[in-house]
Amino acid sequence: MKNFIKLNPIDELHLAFFPDFLDQQQADAFFKDLKSSIEWEQPIVKIFGKEHPVPRKVAFYGEPDVQYRYSGQTHTAIPWTESLQAIKSKIQESTPYEFNSVLLNFYRSGADKMGWHADDEKVLGSNPVIISLNLGAERRMDFRDKKDHQKKCSIQLPVGSLLIMLEDCQHRFHHQIPMQKRIKEERINLTFRQIKY
Numbered sequence: 329m330k331n332f333i334k335l336n337p338i339d340e341l342h343l344a345f346f347p348d349f350l351d352q353q354q355a356d357a358f359f360k361d362l363k364s365s366i367e368w369e370q371p372i373v374k375i376f377g378k379e380h381p382v383p384r385k386v387a388f389y390g391e392p393d394v395q396y397r398y399s400g401q402t403h404t405a406i407p408w409t410e411s412l413q414a415i416k417s418k419i420q421e422s423t424p425y426e427f428n429s430v431l432l433n434f435y436r437s438g439a440d441k442m443g444w445h446a447d448d449e450k451v452l453g454s455n456p457v458i459i460s461l462n463l464g465a466e467r468r469m470d471f472r473d474k475k476d477h478q479k480k481c482s483i484q485l486p487v488g489s490l491l492i493m494l495e496d497c498q499h500r501f502h503h504q505i506p507m508q509k510r511i512k513e514e515r516i517n518l519t520f521r522q523i524k525y
């Protein structure tokens with residue numbers, strides 16, 4: 329894969345990173361378009377019997393009939409928009425991976441976040457490759473070994489960067505986007521996935 333650097337911040341964590349996959353102008357144009365054209369939702373999740381809105385907005389797009397369960401509900405993919413098609417083609421020119429859907433997250437400020445999790449659902453198959461595009465505010469992403477919480481690291485995700493989580497990343501590690509209260513700017517992240525079943 330041309331232009332990707334291999335990141336291996338801790339043993340066994342395999343990432344590929346393309347820091348300026350989109351230039352600032354392209355990234356800004358996609359951000360603006362996605363912010364207004366995507367059907368953003370804020371699902372309610374039940375945690376210990378209490379209902380909470382998820383701390384960000386989300387949307388799921390992809391091939392017809394692809395379904396994905398997140399935030400406690402099954403979602404059917406909304407068909408690719410023109411912008412998503414353009415991003416998808418650009419990613420497919422640079423990587424050998426297949427994907428049939430994208431989960432989008434909209435962080436309204438540094439107060440929005442995503443807690444520790446792994447994208448290791450059965451429907452993604454074993455060792456799923458997750459391709460993640462970053463638009464808007466630069467945020468930090470943390471990784472930690474599921475079994476040994478001392479084994480951890482953080483990376484910065486600047487605007488226009490593309491991060492690929494490879495090999496057994498989802499099986500061995502959790503990741504999160506922590507709250508960063510001093511960040512006031514919005515951010516959109518897209519994670520392209522191959523839902524197998």
Ligand SMILES: O=C(O)CCC(=O)C(=O)O
Nearest residue numbers: 431433442447505517519
């Ligand atoms: O916002 C991000 O960079 C990460 C998103 C993520 O981990 C996910 O959608 O599963």
Ligand SMILES: [Fe+2]
Nearest residue numbers: 445446447503
């Ligand atoms: Fe994730």
